[in-house]
Amino acid sequence: MPISASSEAPPLTVHDLRLVYGRGRDATTVLDVPALSIAAGAQLSVSGPSGSGKTSLLHVLTGIERPTTGLICWGSVDLATLGEGARDAWRRRNVGLVFQDFHLAPQLSALENVLLPLRFDHWRLGAAQRDRAQDLLDAVGLAEPKRRAGVLSRGEQQRVAIARALIRDPRILAADEPTASLDAENRAVVADLLLAAARRSGATLLVVTHDAALLGRLGSVIRIANGSVAPVEAAA
């Protein structure tokens, strides 16, 4: 199934989602989401105290982790029923992720990190693809694309991670504290970039953040406390 950048983002409907770690007496419920629905192209934030399950929620919503029970329907696709490989493939086609810990390949250059998702289905990369990666790095303000990711500062790594998340023009953009390691000026740059990218392609944007400025620019807030998400209806 080929991806096309212009295709609409699917709406999300979540039902009775629970993520439980451990069994029996040790079981801890990390996530409990009775209902959540996000319109296609909505831009919203996830907010809550540390350890409340924000990262877990992103993992479950993007198919990295399978919920213990419940329904996660992006359009007609229920992630909860897909196998590991199918979820990986779906994620490749639909999702751009910025991890809280960046998770760059330290041995690759910044530019190669951004190009990496394209290598999954291209043997040779064209000049246009390289230019696009370079443009993204320029947009996040990374001056030295040839430098190995392993030696970059946290703020630089964060910006490379954002460029990598955008390279495939995802229909769903999920960012876990994308501005946490940045100064005020770069926070604004990155926020602009994420919002503009999402708006341009009509992607659904989900951002975990404590950044007040960024919170203010996003539509609704998914508040999470101790794994519990109050029912939310987010419109575009």
Next chain:
Amino acid sequence: MNPFPLIGAELRRSWPGALALFAVMAFAIAMGVTVIAQERALRQGSARAADDFDLLIGAPGSETQLVLTGVYLQESALPLMPDTVWSELARRNGVTWAAPLVFGDTWRGRPVIGTTADFVTRGGKRTPEAGRLFQADHEAVVGSDVPLAIGAGVVTSHGHSRDDGRALPGEARHEGHELIVVGRMPRTGTPYDRAILAPIEAVWEAHGLARGRPDRDARIGPPWPEATGDAPVIVVKAASVADAYRLRAAFRGGRTMAVFPAEVLVQLYGALADVKAVMAAMALATQALVFVSVLVCVFALASARRRDIAVLRAIGAPRAFVFAVVWLGVCLLVCAAALAGIAMGYVATAGASALLSERFGFMLNARIGPDEWAMTALAAVLGALLALVPAAAAYRGSVVTGLRGG
């Protein structure tokens, strides 16, 4: 999909470990290659040296020793045959040429062999590369590796002599029986390249033995009308295979024995093959050990890379991509090691062959044959198959656990 930029970067990052793995694998493969190549070089080199020796006749004793001395000029005290054997052979049909050989004298550590023109020319098939054949009993021709110019005089010694020409204690030189070098034979790649070939009459005479003709008759070579000295070996070139078998039957048992050197060599190769089997088994065990340790390293590496792999999967890498990153990385290393192993094995074989050629006196050709390629290919395929295990394991386990560093 193209996993190579990632594989390349990974190898660059962990180059000391990768280099160590590469070196150990290459070394193990080189060992196997050397054992196989060297054994063949030895077998072929020795067989080639025996090519001109269809049938050897000697006094009863060790067949192996007869071949080792007659063909490879190994020093030994062979029992002697009386001249009646030669006369009997001279009466037989089916002999293309035959020549007696006598050993025992040396010049500066090189063997001096008394024989006839037929042996020197292999019945007329070879001619001197320079100069001419000996025509009188004070003349000699030399093998290609003997450092004597044509026209040089040679005083041979009874038994041993030193390479540098200084006298050994008790060394007896055949003074008064000086030989003049009149010709040099082309290179044969056999121990005879180091030998001085003198008329057999000259050697008999130097030892006070009958030379087959009255003293005033200066001619040399058979037929000898009178009695001659004894000889330990007679080389016979038979007219046909049937003749060779007939002659062997005729001179076998009783006062003489007759052997096909090729047959004796086959027995020796049997022993050599046992040695080779042991060494090949050792080389194989080394390879097995090496590949197991490589596998352990790859596993250790793979678990250290669990997070990397989890990240790849989290950003949507296809199963095949993740698999290729791990598997091709190891395969690349294994294939490079296999090629380097072949190269190292060739160098080692060439070195060993040069040394052994010097030691044994016959040419050893260093060559990488199909057996070596097959063994190396087998090692590479085995390595590639073993690498499937960590590659397959890379996709097991949960992405989240990998991401969270669990």
